[in-house]
Amino acid sequence: MNKITIGRDTGCDIVIQDPEKIVSRTHAELELHGEGYYYHDLSANGSVVNGRMIKGEKVFVTAGSSVKLAGKISLPWDKVTAMMTPAIMDNRTNYKTDVESYSSSAYYKNKGIIEWYLDVFRKYAVFSGRSRRKEYWSFMLINTIIALVYIGMIFFGAYISSGDESVFNGIQMIANVLYYGYGIASLVPGLAVTIRRLHDIGKSGWWYLIVLIPFVGT
Numbered sequence: 001m002n003k004i005t006i007g008r009d010t011g012c013d014i015v016i017q018d019p020e021k022i023v024s025r026t027h028a029e030l031e032l033h034g035e036g037y038y039y040h041d042l043s044a045n046g047s048v049v050n051g052r053m054i055k056g057e058k059v060f061v062t063a064g065s066s067v068k069l070a071g072k073i074s075l076p077w078d079k080v081t082a083m084m085t086p087a088i089m090d091n092r093t094n095y096k097t098d099v100e101s102y103s104s105s106a107y108y109k110n111k112g113i114i115e116w117y118l119d120v121f122r123k124y125a126v127f128s129g130r131s132r133r134k135e136y137w138s139f140m141l142i143n144t145i146i147a148l149v150y151i152g153m154i155f156f157g158a159y160i161s162s163g164d165e166s167v168f169n170g171i172q173m174i175a176n177v178l179y180y181g182y183g184i185a186s187l188v189p190g191l192a193v194t195i196r197r198l199h200d201i202g203k204s205g206w207w208y209l210i211v212l213i214p215f216v217g218t
Helices: 077-083 113-122 133-161 165-200 205-212
Strands: 003-007 028-033 036-041 047-049 052-054 058-061 067-069
Touching: 036 047, 113 133, 113 165, 133 165, 165 205
Parallel strands: none
Antiparallel strands: 003 028, 028 036, 036 058, 047 052, 047 067
């Protein structure tokens, strides 16, 4: 068995007894990888891995790492290792076990801009935890491209309308609906990823309010 599920649901490979129901029905997945595991949080309340809160993230851990489901219930490593035993690797292979150092592992290195961008929407309203530089700037880059496409549509409408105001207004209306519709859909995840990015540089999410201060926030 290379992958198991963990949660309250009786269909999970490891069933967590949780009278308070803070653990999700399917809280996380564990997948064998070399000398350790990929821990993929799938929960509503997140997990604390080696002291860091994650939600919807996939991180590398080794047996015995501090993993608390919903921040309270420890992962039963005895049951995990009984079901999945990592391979014994030689000394030439280096597996980083710390969650922070995992940011440089193959999992993150192989992620493209689109994947980082989609991660922001997968963590739609997750204001806790941290956001890596690639996640934040990929989101901002795609947003900039979308804004440029919107401006391009306006100029294109002006070009092909040849003075016909009804044609131009029609194209402008379509562009406005698409652009402002996207703006509304991306408002919450955009705020969330910005706050997580502030956490990553050691700032409180409340620092975001500085944008409301004239001149200072510009």
